[in-house]
Amino acid sequence: MTVKILVTPRTFGKSDPVPLAMLEEAGCEIVRNPHGRVMTEEEMVAMVQGVDGIIVGLDPVTKKVIDSGGSLRAVSKYGVGVNNIDIDYAVSKGIKITNTPGANSAAVAEHTIGLLLSVCRHIATSDREIRQGKWTQHPGFQLEGKTMGIVGTGQIGRQVAERAKGLRMSVLCYDIYPDGFWAKKAGVAYCSFNELLERSDFVSLHVPLVDVTYHMISVNQLARMKKNSILVNTARGGIIDENALYDALVNNVIAGAALDVFENEPVEDSPLKELDNVVMTSHIGAHTLEAVQNMGRMAVSNLLESLGI
Ligand code: NAD
Numbered sequence: 001m002t003v004k005i006l007v008t009p010r011t012f013g014k015s016d017p018v019p020l021a022m023l024e025e026a027g028c029e030i031v032r033n034p035h036g037r038v039m040t041e042e043e044m045v046a047m048v049q050g051v052d053g054i055i056v057g058l059d060p061v062t063k064k065v066i067d068s069g070g071s072l073r074a075v076s077k078y079g080v081g082v083n084n085i086d087i088d089y090a091v092s093k094g095i096k097i098t099n100t101p102g103a104n105s106a107a108v109a110e111h112t113i114g115l116l117l118s119v120c121r122h123i124a125t126s127d128r129e130i131r132q133g134k135w136t137q138h139p140g141f142q143l144e145g146k147t148m149g150i151v152g153t154g155q156i157g158r159q160v161a162e163r164a165k166g167l168r169m170s171v172l173c174y175d176i177y178p179d180g181f182w183a184k185k186a187g188v189a190y191c192s193f194n195e196l197l198e199r200s201d202f203v204s205l206h207v208p209l210v211d212v213t214y215h216m217i218s219v220n221q222l223a224r225m226k227k228n229s230i231l232v233n234t235a236r237g238g239i240i241d242e243n244a245l246y247d248a249l250v251n252n253v254i255a256g257a258a259l260d261v262f263e264n265e266p267v268e269d270s271p272l273k274e275l276d277n278v279v280m281t282s283h284i285g286a287h288t289l290e291a292v293q294n295m296g297r298m299a300v301s302n303l304l305e306s307l308g309i
Pocket of ligand 1: 079080081082101102104105108151152153154155156157174175176177206207208209212213234235236260261283284285286287
């Protein structure tokens with residue numbers, strides 16, 4: 001019997017023929033996301049029927065979606081963050097869940113540094129102004145000699161920490177599971193979350209979005225940060241309380257922010273758009289040719305293994 005696979009990420013197989021070839025060689029029938037964007041719950045419900053496995057991006061795999069996919073046996077996340085999947089419910093139904101740890105770490109780490117530089121040196125603002133016929137010189141911040149605070153020292157946080165060291169910054173880290181061995185080797189130090197907020201010039205978030213990390217950065221945490229500090233989020237929207245961030249940026253509680261991820265994506269009417277001390281990108285942290293290739297191949301291997309093919 002043919003195994004039917006729903007593939008939702010738009011970049012899947014776009015620049016690398018191998019993942020699709022792997023599925024075809026395994027005899028899978030492939031159904032693609034026809035919408036050209038992240039699907040809604042209702043669209044997922046319609047697409048999941050009769051499907052054995054899903055290669056999923058950011059689209060919701062909720063209880064309703066799982067219940068609609070009567071033959072669903074495996075969900076393979078094309079990426080790392082699994083907050084769009086109701087894992088507990090899926091597991092209770094015997095559905096195997098996998099993700100692609102490490103596949104996009106370098107891409108996200110590089111994007112984090114790029115965003116930080118863009119805010120510190122007003123790169124996006126300057127670009128916008130030149131296009132508007134202006135020629136302004138905004139004073140910026142240097143990275144060298146500053147303290148970078150990394151919240152979450154998993155695959156991505158570590159790579160950001162190591163790059164920050166390469167840029168001659170000191171690095172403070174916070175994680176619920178600190179790894180003293182890695183910290184010693186990398187020349188970084190762990191501290192409490194509050195200490196990190198108070199001592200860092202730049203705070204970069206690399207934790208998953210789960211109940212305890214929802215609005216982990218809100219009014220009180222922003223108030224602890226230095227007046228000249230910059231907040232970077234390439235992890236997940238929802239970790240930052242965006243209303244509190246807007247107030248903090250308008251009232252000079254902190255100096256700037258760089259965001260690749262938002263509580264509601266795509267961003268439509270956010271007041272953050274009005275602010276020049278914010279740089280925003282459209283959840284592109286993992287969008288490099290290399291990361292897309294790694295995620296595609298790993299997601300297919302995981303799926304085929306889960307399905308026993
Ligand atoms: P990871 O699982 O390797 O690391 C997460 C780290 O966070 C772990 O060390 C864990 O112990 C720590 N952690 C978990 N809960 C915590 C808490 N409450 N307080 C402090 N630390 C906590 O994941 P990763 O590969 O480093 O990815 C991190 C996040 O980045 C992902 O969950 C994902 O949401 C996001 N991400 C974003 C993009 C993008 O395109 N912008 C791409 C990939 C991943």
